Amino acid sequence: MAKYSVLFTFDKENYKRLEIEGENEGEILKMLTTSEWYTSEDHQAVNMGNVTSIHFTKPAKISNRSPW
Incomplete structure (x- = not known):
């Protein structure tokens, strides 16, 4: 299983x-x-009857590498 960031509009x-x-x-x-x-x-509750669109984005993984 994976966690997805879901945007309810x-x-x-x-x-x-x-x-x-x-x-x-x-x-x-x-x-x-x-x-x-x-x-x-x-x-947290979302009334699905009020949702006009749903968008998915999988959260970015945190890198162990230093940006420097």
Whole structure:
């Protein structure tokens, strides 16, 4: 399983970004679109009826290499 950064857009000015763990984007999208509400592990809730779009980005890995 991997953690994905998921951006929920509600309109042109309002959005919420949450970290969601899943096997892949398809599994997460299916879970989100078959529910009226999504509640994260840290108890943040999203009313899926108000969501106009969903975007996925996998968080960047932290490198052990020094930039210097």
